[in-house]
Amino acid sequence: MKCEPMPADFQFRLLATDGAARCGEIATPHGTIATPAFMPVGTQATVKGVLPEAVRATGADIILGNTYHLMLRPGPERIAALGGLHRFMQWPHPILTDSGGFQVMSLSGLRQVEERGVTFRSHLDGALFELTPERAVEIQLLLGSDIAMQLDECVKLPAPPAELERAMRLSLRWAERSKRAFASAPSGRALFGIVQGGDDPALRLTSAAALIAMDFQGYAIGGLAVGEAPEVMLKTIEVVAPALPADRPRYLMGVGTPTDLIEAVARGVDMFDCVMPTRNGRHGLAFTRRGPVALKNARHAEDPRPLDEESSCLAARDYSRAYLHHLVKAGEMLGAILLTLVNLSYYQELMAGARAAIASGRFVEFRRETMASWEAGDIPPR
């Protein structure tokens, strides 16, 4: 997995494949990302509850910032005046920003999608905003992210085929406009296109082909983990991933559980983001190599053992289950903090394991052993 220093410009290098699984490296102006990569979500210019150096210490190479939230508060112009998002939040490593489209659909009120863009009311104060493909790019350039995303329309599943096709075609037209707007971007930054088309393989392939013809620096699979069954998600990845160029990174947006990640890596996905490790950590659920562990459960109340005595994460290794249980029951911030660290570390450990396995041609075994360990479950109560 060693390699020469890479240039500051955006560049993806495939280092190894193992079946459909891939490992590689993405160079960006703010550093290199080992793939498959999991990106912790830093919605409001912070990964909730964790200092940036602690996020880095979990092994994260890159985090995700949310255009929707940042455009409402504190505003992209203000962040730009303060030196950009990296400096604002003291995260000097790579950042990917989404386009805001997904959150407009899921969080805002009174939204109206038109050819020109989407108008919506802020979930904070009801103020009216407009997000066009051009404005979404402009915001992301103001934020200064290393990887920007095109504006797209994401449709909840299940949805009628005509609705899926309409949104997919609109997203393609927005992709073209996003790309034109991004032409003025400073050197080194990248824009990704987003494959849409819901659970319809033909629509997905049409979307992928059209985006590839536009030549993006990376391709995302959007519109998944929006209500469909897990099999539908995996089947869609199986359709889309092989249709994407091997020399560009592939990013599955908003996914997912540890199982989702491993299954998607097995199908050729390189990048992920999800609030699961952070949100679940705040609610007392730990992800571990023995599967999820609900710390609120009374069986931990007197248990002096750590969550995982072999973890490299101090929060998983040095604190007793009894203490974590106490913190969660007492509603203490430190419970949320420690479990967020546990989960972010575990997600990174999982990705590091996948990368090493792919590099040495034993991803099948890694996947089998990892899943067997989850299925064997947590250590029994004492």
Next chain:
Amino acid sequence: MKCEPMPADFQFRLLATDGAARCGEIATPHGTIATPAFMPVGTQATVKGVLPEAVRATGADIILGNTYHLMLRPGPERIAALGGLHRFMQWPHPILTDSGGFQVMSLSGLRQVEERGVTFRSHLDGALFELTPERAVEIQLLLGSDIAMQLDECVKLPAPPAELERAMRLSLRWAERSKRAFASAPSGRALFGIVQGGDDPALRLTSAAALIAMDFQGYAIGGLAVGEAPEVMLKTIEVVAPALPADRPRYLMGVGTPTDLIEAVARGVDMFDCVMPTRNGRHGLAFTRRGPVALKNARHAEDPRPLDEESSCLAARDYSRAYLHHLVKAGEMLGAILLTLVNLSYYQELMAGARAAIASGRFVEFRRETMASWEAGDIPPR
């Protein structure tokens, strides 16, 4: 301020005096405490929002644990079975525990004070508890704190003299019972008596003399910061401190603002605890060498400057006021975390400054300069 290694048993050594101000060292089984010392409050076995190593990094030698909260949840027997409070919360340094008396008065429902002790209902679930002097000591021995406090009755001011005297005399009888109960404590641990008597100098002196006759290892001044004017607090300290033996530490309970601390140090106090730095940090208020700064204020919204460019605390030095403002406005945990770190660091910096000044005989100048800096106020908006 350098000194030889000290024994593991409790021992106080006065290193220097400057006027009535003192600096010294307290040796305990878990390490040495430089005095004057500020103890961050770790109510529910955690200093809210901060990892123990981060608390330590602010310069804290010792923290305070609350007997009332820990007796209700998770229970002292459970903490003892898990190896004691130090191990439970991963804080290997000194811990002082209060006796629970103050919180019983301020938090619990339906309390009844009798000669035997106090019965009360838990503020969590209404369960009935009894706290006697013997049980308060037993709980603190189970927790394993380095310094334990006698059970006392703390009266809100203003209060009629007869009521102050009744509570003071009851507290003295409880002090005797506490001391007897503490006779079985493992070697090295210390028990402090608590001077009561409200704002009545004669009662205070009676209380102090009686406690000194019982020979405690340290003496606390209780029943202050409970509604009285600041002058009353300082006058009471001026009465009590000189009546206490010079070779024992003096602890002013539950105090206070940075000004309170400096004024109390000037009057011979060695130890403090208070929720002000942590609670205010969670509510967006920073304590700095230029006085308190409310980060919610819109004047910080576009300010790229840190809270204090000369601070040794990264949270005060590396993050812009604009970012802290954003986090506080957005209700992000990281805002609470960073400002808690800022405040704990500033309180420790203040104590370190006082210690150095006393050691070099320039406490008067230190006090004047420190207060002048607070009064000059925060840097003006750009």
